[in-house]
Amino acid sequence: MKILIMDDDEALRYMLTEIFTFVGWEPKAFPNGREGIKEFLSHGADIILVDYHMPEIDGLETVRLIREHDQLVPILVLTVDERQEIADRFLDEGATDFALKPVKAPDLIARVQLHKRLLDMTKTVQATPKFQYEVFVTKGISQSTLSYIERYLAASEEPSTVEEISHELGLATPTVYRYLTYLVHNGKVQPLPSYQKMGRPKNRYHWIE
Known part of the structure; x- marks a missing residue:
């Protein structure tokens, strides 16, 4: 490589x-x-x-x-x-x-x-005959990364924080937050405030589609 x-x-x-x-x-x-x-x-x-x-x-x-x-x-x-x-x-x-x-x-x-691995998956999908695949869903949101996060959220039984998702998926926290914001805006994910013993409440994200 x-x-x-x-x-x-x-x-x-x-x-x-x-x-x-x-x-x-x-x-x-x-x-x-x-x-x-x-x-x-x-x-x-x-x-x-x-x-x-x-x-x-x-x-x-x-x-x-x-x-x-x-x-x-x-x-x-x-x-x-x-x-x-x-x-x-x-x-x-x-x-x-x-x-x-x-x-x-x-x-x-x-x-x-x-x-x-995500790149190889994208290339495999693009090579499928008669299949139209958009690399970027919208500005700043790639299809492969979005699908990766969506699959994780859909399979999770409990809501997760940005940090938990970042740790589990191996993506940077700012990247995860950007994609979660996009999913919330499009009605696929719901943010649920989780109140801590100290400090401001931290959102947990729940797949709702």
């Missing part, structure tokens, strides 16, 4: 290259989005990792430019910023998911494997 890494942190590029090489994958690392995009357009990739803050072309612009050429390749954003508004901007541009810094090797490997 070929993985493109775009990050201006030399130490992180080295660490990620070592991690992916140890697993048996083929990583190629670049210090900015401009060089990474050039490599992708020339030789492709199975998974792309993009840093948020980079010189020349930042992560948001990098994601946007990649999506102009390829709607399928999974793009994971490397970031220390967990704010939902930042996540929403990246998802709007076509990012697939997030990997929070500092990077933990087991979590990152599992997340890459997950999105490769």
Whole structure:
């Protein structure tokens, strides 16, 4: 599996290259989005990792430019910023998911494997004769990730929090929250306030379709 890494942190590029090489994958690392995009357009990739803050072309612009050429390749954003508004901007541009810094090797490997499986499923469906498959349901919502979350919620006997769903599915919390918001808006999921001993109530999400 070929993985493109775009990050201006030399130490992180080295660490990620070592991690992916140890697993048996083929990583190629670049210090900015401009060089990474050039490599992708020339030789492709199975998974792309993009840093948020980079010189020349930042992560948001990098994601946007990649999506102009390829709607399928999974793009994971490397970031220390967990704010939902930042996540929403990246998802709007076509990012697939997030990997929070500092990077933990087991979590990152599992997340890459997950999105490769989802990509393979999408390609299999697209190859089905006479079957029309939309990669993105709407802006920031991919069909494969949406179906993955829907299947989990439909099979769950008890309502779950964003954090519980994130842990069980191996998706970043901001990604899960964005998809749950979409499902609530479309009447497929109901948020149920769960009152804690301390702090504000936390929603649990229940599949109602």
